[in-house]
Amino acid sequence: xxxxxxxxxxxxxxxxxxxxxxxSQNMNHEYxxxxxxxxxxxxxxxxxxxxxxxxxKGDVPEGYKVSRKEKRNFPLILxxxxxxxxxxxxxxxxxxxHGTDTQYFGPGTRLTVL
Amino acid sequence: xxxxxxxxIHITVSEGASLELRCxxxxxxxxxxxxxxQSPGQGLQLLLKYFSGDTLVQGIKGFxxxxxxxxxxxxxxxxSVHWSDAAEYxxxxxxxxxxxxxxxxxxxTIIP
Numbered sequence: 001x002x003x004x005x006x007x008x009x010x011x012x013x014x015x016x017x018x019x020x021x022x023x024s025q026n027m028n029h030e031y032x033x034x035x036x037x038x039x040x041x042x043x044x045x046x047x048x049x050x051x052x053x054x055x056x057k058g059d060v061p062e063g064y065k066v067s068r069k070e071k072r073n074f075p076l077i078l079x080x081x082x083x084x085x086x087x088x089x090x091x092x093x094x095x096x097x098h099g100t101d102t103q104y105f106g107p108g109t110r111l112t113v114l
Numbered sequence: 115x116x117x118x119x120x121x122x123i124h125i126t127v128s129e130g131a132s133l134e135l136r137c138x139x140x141x142x143x144x145x146x147x148x149x150x151x152q153s154p155g156q157g158l159q160l161l162l163k164y165f166s167g168d169t170l171v172q173g174i175k176g177f178x179x180x181x182x183x184x185x186x187x188x189x190x191x192x193x194s195v196h197w198s199d200a201a202e203y204x205x206x207x208x209x210x211x212x213x214x215x216x217x218x219x220x221x222x223t224i225i226p
Contacts, residue, residue, distance in 0.1 A: 031212070033214075035216075040123075040218060041218060042204060042216040042218040042219050043206075043216040044216070045213055048213065050212060059213075100146055101146075102148070102160050102163060103158075105150075105158040105159075106157055107156065108156075108157055
């Protein structure tokens, strides 16, 4: 089954404790992206990647890092989480042309930073 | 600046009634436009998309949307809603780059 998976689905952590949210897709898509969803703000893009070793900032990249060492994986890293990063996070992948066609979303990761 | 606007934060309709969700965009050309649905606790699923051509687009689950260039709009419609349509709906646009810009969403409540 074609899908995007994220882990963990739920995470409660404390300020400053580094964490990684994993994202994996099995559709051989080159394009992958991370979004955060906050009430009243819709989805905002954090980072995106057009291929292995190619990443770029989205609209709200501050406080986040990503890496793309393999085509299928695109982890999101919070090196020093803060309470304002409490949010619902979605990973997505897309077939070419990069980012302009349908994006396939993972189930989401709900992060709470205390 | 390019943007997508969904004017209605929350809409309530009766089961069996018709539905129209509004979406407007700001862009100097015709963007690629999408409607996604997010059911409670779920990720986003594509309902339909518009790239070019016929301005009335059919999607899944009985939804359709009409692109109107003169109004910079891409409104989503359904002739008769079902209780299972209760969800949050997002309009999104691609403005000639590698990014998807989302509206703030419209939450749909269905009353029996």
